[in-house]
Amino acid sequence: MKNYTVFDAYKTNSAGVWYFVPDGGVFKKGKPCKGFGAIKYAEGSVYTGDIFYDGKNFNKKGYGQQDFTKSNIGDTVKAIGEKKYKFVGQYDYRKTDWIYGNGVVYYTYEDGKPSHFKKGFFKGLDKIGEYNGEFDYSRLINGYKREMEFDYDENAGVIEERWEAILSAFAAVKPPYTLFIGDSYFELAVNPEYAGKNVFEKFFDKNYVNAGICGSKFADWLRWADKLRGVPAPEKIVINLGFNDLHNGKSVKGVYGDFIKFNKILRNYFPESRIYLVSAVHCPNDPNYFIAENEYNKMIADNAIKNKVIVGEWNTRIEASGQNCFHIDAIHPNEYGYGLFAEFIEELLKR
Known part of the structure; x- marks a missing residue:
């Protein structure tokens, strides 16, 4: 047999x-x-x-x-x-x-x-x-x-190119505008391969800066924060970070601590801006992190008033949709998911 x-x-x-x-x-x-x-x-x-x-x-x-x-x-x-x-x-x-x-x-x-x-x-x-x-x-x-044998950071050149595009966008923007700071969920929001017809341009006026950088974490933005010094002050700032931090082994308290540091920097640079913080998403690629993501999400929500941020949570929206909201990689949103994500942010920015 x-x-x-x-x-x-x-x-x-x-x-x-x-x-x-x-x-x-x-x-x-x-x-x-x-x-x-x-x-x-x-x-x-x-x-x-x-x-x-x-x-x-x-x-x-x-x-x-x-x-x-x-x-x-x-x-x-x-x-x-x-x-x-x-x-x-x-x-x-x-x-x-x-x-x-x-x-x-x-x-x-x-x-x-x-x-x-x-x-x-x-x-x-x-x-x-x-x-x-x-x-x-x-x-x-x-x-x-x-x-x-040859060891190097293959993403260094890509990130440098991405920052050139971001700084060019700052040079072209006119206040009042919205600044999106985050990871691949923002960077890929303009890519039809992921977002399909639901690219960000469909939902938001052109007067915004998308500073999404694939794979980025709060720790990265602490290093990059100086690049934001002197740019036009945004009316609103939306932050979507934390997912990569947790999935790269950082503790919930460690991620929250990095957020506190970054939030303090943003408050110093842009004291009049309203800051919105998006909770960590549950993606089907790795449910083993759901507990840590829930702990982090609760921590930022419980301390939102103290930190002077508005927290938005969209995992319940994903579940309630009853639809497949994720790309074939099971990490990023698909066309339907990006539509849901954009609608969620639209509602969040009204608060």
């Missing part, structure tokens, strides 16, 4: 579990077990490695590799003109839904030939620390050698 299962997704080369080999015995639907297998994701990447089946879902946990050759994750990194090829290392769905732990990100030139690699301790594709323990260079995948 065969002890492996091949699923329809493999036969049609579509997203889903391709095959699964349990550690001993035969796979039975509904019965949790560990094993080895392959999963293809909607954006095109393919994971092969250790899998834990919890009786309902197939989760990445253990050692594996994810190939980005056919995924938009593998698009050319502007800063260096190279492509992400593959991540090989540790995965833990309980932490990030995918990559968490020691590993190596491999890159190729545009023609597919090996260019370099970066080792470290990763959370998602973000390197959050050095490789834990001694790294065995003999385990590099075929085509890569020790001298090809």
Whole structure:
């Protein structure tokens, strides 16, 4: 009797579990077990490695590799003109839904030939620390050698370009205007690939500055705050931060503390501006953070008057809609979700 299962997704080369080999015995639907297998994701990447089946879902946990050759994750990194090829290392769905732990990100030139690699301790594709323990260079995948190691911040150039665009927007704006400070939820709000027809321009007049920067946290804005010194004072400021902070391992109190510091800076720069703070959203990508997000949301709501901010919470709106509000990545809003998000902000700004 065969002890492996091949699923329809493999036969049609579509997203889903391709095959699964349990550690001993035969796979039975509904019965949790560990094993080895392959999963293809909607954006095109393919994971092969250790899998834990919890009786309902197939989760990445253990050692594996994810190939980005056919995924938009593998698009050319502007800063260096190279492509992400593959991540090989540790995965833990309980932490990030995918990559968490020691590993190596491999890159190729545009023609597919090996260019370099970066080792470290990763959370998602973000390197959050050095490789834990001694790294065995003999385990590099075929085509890569020790001298090809190269570590750098591939987002630095992208962020610099984003700030150039933001500062240009400040130069063109005329008070009274609204300033949106936040992460990818704001930056991608003008991208039809995510927002569809519900881009911000549909809901807000053109007299605003969108200072959304993908992946940003309160800690980043504490470093960048000086860039806001001297810009025209906004009538209203909407802040959407905190999600990435929590999902990158910062404690609830730590995130709240960073907010307090940033709020103090904004109050110093713009004493007459009304400040609105959006609560941390619950995205289906990682429900393990819902408890921390709820604690943070309660903390900012309970202290709103003291901090002189107006807090808006839209998780209940998402739940009440009964609709799929998220993009295929299960993190960002889709067209419907951005429509809901914009309507929520419209109502928030009337308070």
